Amino acid sequence: MRVRDDHDGRPHVVIIGGGFGGLICARELAGELVRVTLVDRSNHHLFQPLLYQVATAGLSPAEIAVPIRSVVRDAENVTVLLAEVTGIDLASRRVVLRDEDPLDFDYLVLAAGARTSYFGHDEWAHVALGLKDIDDALEIRRRVLLAYELAEHEDDPERRRKLLTFVVIGGGPTGVEMAGAVAELSRFVLARDFRRIEPRATRVLLVEAGDRVLSAYSPELSTKGLKQLEELGVEVRTGAKVTHIDAGGVHLGTELVPAETVVWAAGVRASPLAETLGVKLDRGGRVMVAEDCSIPGHPNAFAIGDIACFPGPGGKPLPGVSPVAMQQARSVAANIVHSVTHQPREPFTFLDKGSMATIGRSRAIAEMRGIELSGFLAWLAWLFVHIWYLIGFRNRLVVMLSWCWSYVTYKRGARLITGRLFTDGAATVADPPKRP
C-alpha cells in the first residue's frame, strides 16, 4: 500500500509546489490533525530572489537551494513526493501525476508558481533565456562566461562586439538585478583576467517597454534606481518595445541590437496547471481566488502565490512576490485547520512590509512602510533581509562569507562553465540550450 493512499482518518492535504507558498504551508501544517503530501517536480526549494546571483557567478546553486525533504524532515505528518503534476480534477478531488497513480485529496493547496512567458513568442526562448530555476541560471552563467572566452580569441571586431553585448529585457527587479550584476562582473571581476578584450568595454543594455524602470516603486525611487544603474555603466532604454529576437540579436522596431547573450525578464505567466482546473483565470493565467484564497465553487481547494490572482487594495491584484505567497500560505494553513476543527474561516489580508531591489554591490532601492531608501543604506537593508530569510543556517553563513569575500577581493567563486563544451563540435553561445 502506498503511503499517500494510507487512510488513518486524518484529512489529506495535497500541496502542489515547494516554493515559498507551498513550503511555508507544509511547515504550518506540521503537527496538525491532517496528513500532508507536498508534490514538487524538483527536489529542492529555491530562494528565487538570489537566483540572479547564480546566473552571474556570484553564488553556487547549493547556496540558494535546499532539499525540500530536509526542510520538513521533522514534520512526521508531511510526505514529500518528487513527481510532476499533469492535471487537477476538482470535481473528483484528484491530482493527476505523470507515470504515477493519482493522488486523492480532501484539501488542495495549489502553489505551482509561474514560469517565463514570451507573450506568444516562444520561438524567442532559444535566444532570450528566462530566469526561473537553477538550470536557467546555470545556462545563463554558461553563456555569459563563454561569451567572454569566445570574444578573447575572436578576430572580427564586429563579432567581438556582438559577443560582448548583453541585453536584458524587462526593467522590473529581476531585470535590474541581472543588468547590474552583469555590469559588475565585467567591470570588476573579469577586468584583469583577459589579455586581449577589455571586459570593461562590455555593453549591457536594459530594455524596458514602459516609461521607467522599477515602475512598481515611486517615480523618485525609480529615478534613483536608474541613476545607480547608469553609474554601473548599464545603458537603459525605456519606451523601447522588443519586436523580434533571433540569433542576430534583439530587434527594437527597425533597430537591430546585435547581441549574443539575451536575458528575458519581461514577463511571467502562471503555471499551465491553472488551465486544467476549468475555472476563471485572469489575463496572466492566474486563478481568480475568493477572499480566503479558495477557488470559487471549491471551498476546499486553494490557490496561493504567483498562480493566484488576489484583489488587493483598490482591486489591484497583489504582486507576484514571496511575501504575498508566504502570508497566503499561513492564512490557508490556518483556514484548513479551522475547517478540520469546525471553526469559521478568516479572510486573507496582506500586510505590506515593503519591497526592495538591488542594483549591484552597495547599490539598491527600498521602500518600507512609506519610508524610501536608496544607495548603500538600502543595499544593507537588502542584504540583511535576504540573508535573514535564506532557509537553513549553513546557507546563511556560507552566503555571507562568499559575499564578504567577493566584496573585499572583487573575485567571484562560481565562475564555472559546466556542460560538455566540445563533444559535438565547437561551442557557440547561440546554441539552444539542450538539457537532460
Place this chain on the structure above:
Amino acid sequence: MRVRDDHDGRPHVVIIGGGFGGLICARELAGELVRVTLVDRSNHHLFQPLLYQVATAGLSPAEIAVPIRSVVRDAENVTVLLAEVTGIDLASRRVVLRDEDPLDFDYLVLAAGARTSYFGHDEWAHVALGLKDIDDALEIRRRVLLAYELAEHEDDPERRRKLLTFVVIGGGPTGVEMAGAVAELSRFVLARDFRRIEPRATRVLLVEAGDRVLSAYSPELSTKGLKQLEELGVEVRTGAKVTHIDAGGVHLGTELVPAETVVWAAGVRASPLAETLGVKLDRGGRVMVAEDCSIPGHPNAFAIGDIACFPGPGGKPLPGVSPVAMQQARSVAANIVHSVTHQPREPFTFLDKGSMATIGRSRAIAEMRGIELSGFLAWLAWLFVHIWYLIGFRNRLVVMLSWCWSYVTYKRGARLITGRLFTDGAATVADPPKRP
C-alpha cells in the same frame, strides 16, 4: 593579429591541459623569458582528489574548481585559451585545434591527463559512470539522489532493492572514497529524510578484481582500510571480475547484482591526444618519456602527469597522482628555462612524500616516508593536506566551513538534483546521461 601568433622574439611554450601539471608549469614559467599559451577545453582547474565529494553531495562544484584565468591572471606572459586540441604535429611543431587556427610552438608541454577507460567495453558507459570531471560528478550525484526519491515511492520490493543498491567498481583510492561516501550519505545524511524507505538499508558494494583493496599500500594498511570500509557498512568483494554491465545491473561471472546506480572507478587511459603523436606508448596509452620528461626524438616536447609513463624506482612507472604531475611540471618548467638560457638540463627525480586515501568521515589510511597511519589520525592528515593544497584561499575557507558544518550536523549542503527531470516523460535513473 592574434595574441597567440604574436612574435616578440620570446620562445612560445604551449601547455595542453589545466590540471595539476599544466597549471603548475604555467605558474612556474610566469615572468620567465618565454610566452606561454595554456590551452584547456574547460575554463576551470579542478581539484580532482575531492571530486568524489561533489558526486556524493558533500561539496559544491565551485568549492573544488577555480577558473584557470584567475590562477594566472597576474602572469602577464601567460595567455589562457579555451579550446579543444584535436591533434599534435611534432615534426612541424604545431598544435591543431577544433575550429580554430593551429598554434605553433617552440616548446610543448603535454599535460592532457587521462580519462575513464572501460577496457574496450565502452557500451558499459551508459550504466557505469566514470568520475573525471564536474559533469561526471553532477551526473552521479543526480542519479544517487534520484535513486532514493524513486525508491521512496516504489511499491515493488525487488525494484526498490535494486534502486537502493549502489555498486562501485574498482578498489583503488577513488573507488574506496566513493563507496565510503555513498555509505555515509545513506546512513547518516539521508536517514531521517525519508518516510517509507530505510536509507540505512542501502547496499553499497565495492567490487575489486584483485585480491585486496588499496593495493598500492602495504597489506597491513590495505587490511585496515578494508576494516574501516566494513565498519561503514560497505560490502567488499575482492577477486571479483566484472564480466558485463547493463540496465539490469552488474554481472560477476554467472552472478547478477541488480543495481540501478553503478560507478566505474576501475581504470583510466591516457588522453587520446597521445595517439596523435606517433610515438611509442605504453599499454595505458601513455607516452614513454625520457629522463627529463621529454618525448624521445623531440627534445622540446614534454609529457607530464597522467599522460606520461616515467620509469620510477625499479623501472615501475610512477603512479598517476597529483604529486608526480606537479613535480614533473616544476622540473619541465626549469628545463625549458635552462634551454632558453643555454644551460644544461637536469633529469627529473620524484620525491615521494607519501600518499593517503580517505574512507569516510574520520576514517582514512596514510603512508608517509615509511610511517603508516590509519583511522582518525590518518583522516586528520588527509584533511589538512587536501585543504592546504586547494588552490585559492576562499575555497579553503569555504570548504573547511562546509565540512565542519557537515561534521557537526550530519547535513549535506549540495543535495540538488539538477537538470530537467520531467520534460520528456518520467525520470528513470537508468536513462543514459545526456549533456549539452
